[in-house]
Amino acid sequence: MPLYExxxxxxxxxxxxxxxxxxxxxxxxxxxxxxxxxxxxxxxxASSVPTGSGAALPCGKPSSAGCGGGFT
Ligand SMILES: [Zn+2]
Incomplete structure (x- = not known):
């Protein structure tokens, strides 16, 4: 059984x-x-996935920080 918060x-x-x-x-x-x-x-x-940006993620790992996505 999963744990819910x-x-x-x-x-x-x-x-x-x-x-x-x-x-x-x-x-x-x-x-x-x-x-x-x-x-x-x-x-x-689960809510941090960018939608409709049209740009491919530079590092190919959506959950990875610091891959140069434009946010600092
Ligand atoms: Zn309470």
Whole structure:
């Protein structure tokens, strides 16, 4: 089973829960404050893929930093 990360909307606590694929936040509660307003936190690396830039990555490794992509 994968480990999912959730964020409590009440206190901002981030915590991880071992769940089956496709599980939701139903029934989960914050281990810190007990609040049930929790939302799934998505991994940040999944959202860093450039789209529509039209330029090929110079190093061929999308997740690699420092390959001269124009960001400093
Ligand atoms: Zn909380």
């Amino acid at each position: 959730y964020v409590c909307q009440q206190c901002g606590k981030r915590f991880e829960v071992l769940q089956r694929v496709g599980a939701t936040a139903d029934g989960l509660s914050c281990p810190s404050c007990g609040g049930q307003e929790v939302t799934k936190a998505f991994s940040t690396f």
